[in-house]
Amino acid sequence: MAEIDTSGGGKKKGPGVKKGKKLSTRIDLTPMVDLGFLLITFFIFTTTMSKPKTMEINMPVDIKDTTTKAKDYCTMTILLSQQHRVYYYVGLADDPMHPPKVEVTYFQNRNGIRDAIIQHKKNVDEEKMNGMPGHIPTDKPVILIKPDINSQYEDMVNILDEMKINDMPIYAMIDITPVDQGYIKATEEANAGGPK
């Protein structure tokens, strides 16, 4: 490839004519290959072949009136707190006389928040058919996510991811209320005093 035919084309020279020394036109390609691979290495290291992945999120519009209130038995509230703790309860918790049963768990694959969500989904599916007043078959489970001020961004992404993993149709991320913060505190106190 990188050489030129220098055979002289068959023309014979006479007897007294001195033949010039044939110089090789083959080029040593080793340095060129070295350079080529060096550049390849450079480009491999600087390249971002795969673009980063993202998750899409739709935030609820700030509406003041709550006429489109979710039904009590469909609603599950998830509170995100410190050290990746997750508190959850079923119901709207709008009756101060009957505070909801708040449970605490973590983001784990077994017996974590995922199982709680799946269980809630199952419960709603069963209860919507039982014919109690207000229960209609088109009811869907609703999840309200309320991250507390001492939670981390990772928790927020994890819980949004759980929504996707468990195929939850309706969920919303809203601000935490002092009432919910009170539930967290009460649960923490109960847990601290309980097992001892």
Added chain:
Amino acid sequence: MTAMCDVAFLLLTFFMLATKFKPDEPVVVKTPSSISDIVIPDNSILLTVDPSGKVFFDYDNKKAKAILIEKVNTEKQLNLTEAEKESFKRGASFGLPFNQMKAYLSIDPINQKSYPFTGIPIDTTYTPALNELAYWVQSARIAGQETGHPPRICIKCDAGTAYPKVKDVIKTLTKNDILRFNLVTTLEAIPDGTAAAVEHAEKEKAASQNKPATH
């Protein structure tokens, strides 16, 4: 040797054409993982939030950036020179209040990376007049609209960032009627036996069934 040389340069050409250089980032951010596999959209506004809550702004559209800096220069009276505007256009992510923009853009691009960034200030009124982040985002969206590529907004936040800091950024967007945006995450595997895993398997099955039909 000739063949090896050929291969080397073929690969070299491929990598040169396929390369998009890693963008310069002023902070290292470790994003959390999710199962979502949506690729980051082109021409997007990237808001990077570091673990301490400093916000950085970047816009992946040079044409729109040129319009954006013109607008910012006149509206915020930054008195930038042409060279400084050019520096903004080519520059990477930055996180500074308006009053430091000129000082930042006037220095050499190599030294810009080590500038002591303080983050773009976020005011809790969330109006573009007072909240500088809201102003940047709104102006960049207008500039993007002019180039014909309305941008999507991506938030790239460190996994360990405290939630209130993230909330401020999200509130800045939602209060300005940006209700749909993307969160940059790293991909993780879908857990077995979940609704998403079933859905994914069905999709795969449908795709493999459709393949022979297209032949």
